[in-house]
Amino acid sequence: MPKTKAVIITIGDELLIGQTIDTNSAWIAKQLNPLGIDVVRRVAVGDTEDAIRYALDEELPKADIILLTGGLGPTADDITKPLLCEYFGGKMIVDERVRTHVTDMFQRRNRPFLERNLKQAEVPDVCTVLFNRIGTAPGMLFHKDGKIVISMPGVPFEMVAIMEDEVLPLLKAKYISDAIVHKTIVTIGEGESFIAEKIEDIETALPKHIKLAYLPSPGLVKLRLTGHGDDKAVLEPEVARYQDKIAERLGNIVVAKEDLTIEEILGLSLKQKGKTLALAESCTGGYISHLITQIPGASEYFKGGVVSYLNAIKTSVLHVDAAIIEAHGVVSEQVASAMAQQVRNLLKSDYGFGVTGILGPGMEDGKVSLGTVWIAVSDGNETTTKQLKLFYDRIRNKESAATLGMMLMWKFINHIS
Amino acid sequence: MPKTKAVIITIGDELLIGQTIDTNSAWIAKQLNPLGIDVVRRVAVGDTEDAIRYALDEELPKADIILLTGGLGPTADDITKPLLCEYFGGKMIVDERVRTHVTDMFQRRNRPFLERNLKQAEVPDVCTVLFNRIGTAPGMLFHKDGKIVISMPGVPFEMVAIMEDEVLPLLKAKYISDAIVHKTIVTIGEGESFIAEKIEDIETALPKHIKLAYLPSPGLVKLRLTGHGDDKAVLEPEVARYQDKIAERLGNIVVAKEDLTIEEILGLSLKQKGKTLALAESCTGGYISHLITQIPGASEYFKGGVVSYLNAIKTSVLHVDAAIIEAHGVVSEQVASAMAQQVRNLLKSDYGFGVTGILGPGMEDGKVSLGTVWIAVSDGNETTTKQLKLFYDRIRNKESAATLGMMLMWKFINHIS
Numbered sequence: 038m039p040k041t042k043a044v045i046i047t048i049g050d051e052l053l054i055g056q057t058i059d060t061n062s063a064w065i066a067k068q069l070n071p072l073g074i075d076v077v078r079r080v081a082v083g084d085t086e087d088a089i090r091y092a093l094d095e096e097l098p099k100a101d102i103i104l105l106t107g108g109l110g111p112t113a114d115d116i117t118k119p120l121l122c123e124y125f126g127g128k129m130i131v132d133e134r135v136r137t138h139v140t141d142m143f144q145r146r147n148r149p150f151l152e153r154n155l156k157q158a159e160v161p162d163v164c165t166v167l168f169n170r171i172g173t174a175p176g177m178l179f180h181k182d183g184k185i186v187i188s189m190p191g192v193p194f195e196m197v198a199i200m201e202d203e204v205l206p207l208l209k210a211k212y213i214s215d216a217i218v219h220k221t222i223v224t225i226g227e228g229e230s231f232i233a234e235k236i237e238d239i240e241t242a243l244p245k246h247i248k249l250a251y252l253p254s255p256g257l258v259k260l261r262l263t264g265h266g267d268d269k270a271v272l273e274p275e276v277a278r279y280q281d282k283i284a285e286r287l288g289n290i291v292v293a294k295e296d297l298t299i300e301e302i303l304g305l306s307l308k309q310k311g312k313t314l315a316l317a318e319s320c321t322g323g324y325i326s327h328l329i330t331q332i333p334g335a336s337e338y339f340k341g342g343v344v345s346y347l348n349a350i351k352t353s354v355l356h357v358d359a360a361i362i363e364a365h366g367v368v369s370e371q372v373a374s375a376m377a378q379q380v381r382n383l384l385k386s387d388y389g390f391g392v393t394g395i396l397g398p399g400m401e402d403g404k405v406s407l408g409t410v411w412i413a414v415s416d417g418n419e420t421t422t423k424q425l426k427l428f429y430d431r432i433r434n435k436e437s438a439a440t441l442g443m444m445l446m447w448k449f450i451n452h453i454s
Numbered sequence: 455m456p457k458t459k460a461v462i463i464t465i466g467d468e469l470l471i472g473q474t475i476d477t478n479s480a481w482i483a484k485q486l487n488p489l490g491i492d493v494v495r496r497v498a499v500g501d502t503e504d505a506i507r508y509a510l511d512e513e514l515p516k517a518d519i520i521l522l523t524g525g526l527g528p529t530a531d532d533i534t535k536p537l538l539c540e541y542f543g544g545k546m547i548v549d550e551r552v553r554t555h556v557t558d559m560f561q562r563r564n565r566p567f568l569e570r571n572l573k574q575a576e577v578p579d580v581c582t583v584l585f586n587r588i589g590t591a592p593g594m595l596f597h598k599d600g601k602i603v604i605s606m607p608g609v610p611f612e613m614v615a616i617m618e619d620e621v622l623p624l625l626k627a628k629y630i631s632d633a634i635v636h637k638t639i640v641t642i643g644e645g646e647s648f649i650a651e652k653i654e655d656i657e658t659a660l661p662k663h664i665k666l667a668y669l670p671s672p673g674l675v676k677l678r679l680t681g682h683g684d685d686k687a688v689l690e691p692e693v694a695r696y697q698d699k700i701a702e703r704l705g706n707i708v709v710a711k712e713d714l715t716i717e718e719i720l721g722l723s724l725k726q727k728g729k730t731l732a733l734a735e736s737c738t739g740g741y742i743s744h745l746i747t748q749i750p751g752a753s754e755y756f757k758g759g760v761v762s763y764l765n766a767i768k769t770s771v772l773h774v775d776a777a778i779i780e781a782h783g784v785v786s787e788q789v790a791s792a793m794a795q796q797v798r799n800l801l802k803s804d805y806g807f808g809v810t811g812i813l814g815p816g817m818e819d820g821k822v823s824l825g826t827v828w829i830a831v832s833d834g835n836e837t838t839t840k841q842l843k844l845f846y847d848r849i850r851n852k853e854s855a856a857t858l859g860m861m862l863m864w865k866f867i868n869h870i871s
Contacts (some may be wrong), residue, residue, distance in 0.1 A: 058670060259473075321747075346756050
C-alpha cells in the first residue's frame, strides 16, 4: 500500500534569518508519524507571495497533504491568507463563529479591539475553517486535485491547539492505514562507531522494512529502529525482537529501551526506588534543576537545590568548609564532594549532587583549565566523583555537564560503575 | 546588484519524524546574514539517495550557494558522501591530513580505533576538504556551474566549528558585497495588533527597501526592521532613523533597541547599576537561574539562588515563616514576597526575587487554580508583587512565568510601574 506523504511548509523571514528556531515542524512530524503519514520534506520560505506560491506549486505534486504554518497574524507582514484565497480561487467572507470568538478574546483580556483584529475573522469561502481555541487567527483547510492543504498560524501553542482540536482527528479518520513502529534504545558512554561495530552483523541482517538510525548527542547515543508494514500486530513484536537483540548485545551501556531523555531515565530510577534528590549547582546555574523539573511528577523525587553561582554562596548557604576551598581550589574533587554532601544534609534528601567547574571564558579562576568540571553524588555514606574535560563553547559545555552529571547520578543510584 | 542567495538542505530522517529539532539552519542563517547572503529557502529531506539527489537538482538553480548538513557520520545510515562523490563526478581518495587527525582523536580519547573510522578520512577527489577540528567527519566543498555546494556533518558543534574555521572566512572573502542592516526594538506588555495600530502610519510610509516584521512571544513582541542597499554608510543611519521613530512612538513599552533577550536586558540593567540579584524559585524549578547564567559575565550581578521545589524547602532553607504559608497558602502574594525577601537576606544580594505557582497538572494544591503564579521582587525596603494567570501547558507556562518574572525585575530595578 502506498504511504501517505506530507510536506511541511513553514513561512516566515524570521526562520530564514535565523531569528527563530523552527520547533513546529518537529512537533507536527511527531504527531503525523503514528498515523502512518510520512513527512517526506520540510521547506522553509520567506514572507513573500512569490516564495509561498512557488513552494505550493512545487510541493503539491510531492505529497498528499501539505501543512503550512506561519503568515496568518494580524499585522502587515502577513500575506498568506489572501494569497491562499486567490490560489484556491475563493473570495474573502466573514466567519461568524470566528468573529464572536475574536471579540470575546479581546474583551476577556481587557484589550482594545481594533479594526484590524476583525480581519482575523475573514476567511476564504473555499476553505473549511479550523477553529483556533486559544488565538485569533483561524486555521484553514483546502482541497485541490485530491490533495489537502492545511494552513495554521506560526505561534507554536496556537498551531498545537488547532492540530489537536481539528487536524489530527480529521487525519486519523481519513488516513490511518499501514502500520509504523518505532523502538528506541538509549545508550551512554560509548560512541557511534563503537556501537555500530558491535552490532554490525545484526544491522546488516535487518529486513528491508526495518531501518536503524544512530542519533548521537554529547555522552549519549540513541538507536532508533523504524519498521513499516501492513499489520501492526505482526510488526510490533518483530521490531521489538530486534530491539531486544541489539540491547542484549550492547549490555550495560543501555540505559533505556524507550525514547526517553536522561532526565526522564533518572526520574524513573528515583521513583522506582522511592528516593529523593537535591542539587548544588555552580557552573550549570540551575540548568539541571530546570531539566529535572520539566518532567511531570518530578516533585515526587526532586526536593530542590541551591544555585551557588558565586563562590561565597558555597560557604554561606551550603556551608562548605572554607578551608576545603582554600586548600583545593573551588573547582576540585573535594569541593564537588562537599557540595553534594552539604546539599543532601540541607535539603534532607536521600541523594545529593554537586557540580563545580569552568565552562567558558570569563569563569576562569587561574587554577584549573577551561572546560574542567568536577561532579559528585552522595548518599551520605558513600560519595562518588568524576572529573570532566569539556572542550566546546560555554553553552554546549553546560549541556554536556548536565547530561554527564545526570548520568553519574543514574549510575550511582543503580550501583553501576 | 543581485543578492547572493543560499539554500540550506538538512539531511536526516530524525528531522522528518520530529526526533530532532533543527537548530543548525537558524545558526547558519544568522552567520550568512551579515555577509549579505540571503537564505531564500530551507529544505529538510530524509536519509535516502533519491531524496538528497532530488533536493540538489531542485535547489541548485535557485541559489548561488547550497549548504548541506547531516548524513556524514561513520555509521551505515550515512549515505551522503558517496552520493556527493558520484553527483560531482569524482572518486574516493584518502585525505592524509584527515587520516592523521582521526587517528589522533581516537588515541587522545582512549577509544578503540575501528576500520570504519578510517572511512571518515576518505573524500571525493573533486572536493576541497573543510577541516573538522573537533570531529571525525570532514566537511567538503564542491563547485558546479559557478555555484558552491558545501557539505558538513549534522552534529551541531562540529558544523559550527567547520563554518567558523573554514566556510565563513571563505564566503566573506568571496561574497561580501551589498549591505544589509537589521534593527530591532523589543517591547513588553502589549500585543502585536496594538503595536501595529499605533505605528500604522510609520509602517505604511516605510520605503520599499526597508521591511518591518513582528515577532511575538509570550509577554514580549520584537519589531525587526531590515534594510537592503548598496552602501552601508547610507543605509545604517536610514534604518536607525525609522527605528528611533517607532521607538519614540511606542514610548515606555520599549525595553531595548537591540536584538536582546529579556535575560540580557535584565543583566544589562543590573550591570549598569552595579547591583546584584538572587532568586528563590519554586514552580520554575531553576529555569530563571539557568537563563540568567546563559549570559557571559552573569557572575558580575547574579549571586545564585534556591530552588525550593518542595514546599518544605521554603521554610527549612529559605526560612519563610511557616505561619505565612499556613495562613495564605503556598501560592500566595505573601509567600512570593517572603521568598524574595528571604533569598535576598540569605544570599546578601541587592535584589531578591521569588516565584511560587501551579504551572501544570500534578502541581495543584487545591487552593488556587491551575496557572496561578505569584511573583515578587524586593530591594529590602520595598517589595513589589504580581499575580499571573497562565493558560497554556506546563512547559509553556514555565517559559511565560520566567519571562514575566524577569520583566517584573527589570521594571522594579528601573523604577517603571
